[in-house]
Amino acid sequence: MTLKEIKELLQAEVIVGKNCLDEEIMFAGGSDLMSDVLAFGKPGLLLLTGLSNAQSVRTANIIETKAIMYVRGKKPDKAGIALAREKGIPLLSTKHMMYTACGLLFSHGLPGVSGLSSKK
């Protein structure tokens, strides 16, 4: 699923990375806890989160996520946007709640991190 398809499915707004919407996303994971993202995330992840401070972008950069989708209409702060621009991490925001956003993506065929690893 491309980032563009994900944007349309979740009726999301692109905050950073309008030129990156052709990126292919293979799996996703949702958490507000960056500790969990660091423990269970994998490079290439689409991160869904309601945590809108710069640590969300810093964490995304550390584990090499493909993009961040902020849920519940949240938007990153200025420091987060600046870091995302510097590191080339697309940021999107959807008004859907975490559960609904994850459910929509999963029901349209985008697996979770654990689902991906269990297939190995």
Add this chain to the structure above:
Amino acid sequence: MTKSDETLLSQHFEITGGDFNNAGKASTSIKEILQEIGIDSSITVRTSIASYEAEMNVVMYARRGELTLNITPEKLHLKLKDEGPGIKNIDMAMQEGFSTATDEMREMGFGAGMGLPNIKKNADKFELFSIPGKGTSLDIIFCLNKTEKK
């Protein structure tokens, strides 16, 4: 000193306790260095995760800390020393989910009790020393000749 012990690169970072605005900057710099010098991407991600967790622990719990990156032909060594409350019960601290985090730490997305176990999980060798009331030091080592962990 043998050739395998020869330091190829050494970088030092100061970390200030309670400085949530700059939390993670040292680890972001370390990641950039590892990418620039062409360290394997899997080792770079594992090192960056361990470094970030260790750095956040200093920001959250200690007054100050020093993070040093040393690279030899065979190993990548992260050494962290902090001045802070130390860890009273290391066995408890190494358990996933055990945390003494405050609400402020949790608002930053941390403090779930995953930090130290996650550092250990990502490292090839991990040693922790702590003196309650004084501080904590971590030695986190990654072998450069193997990309997969154990």
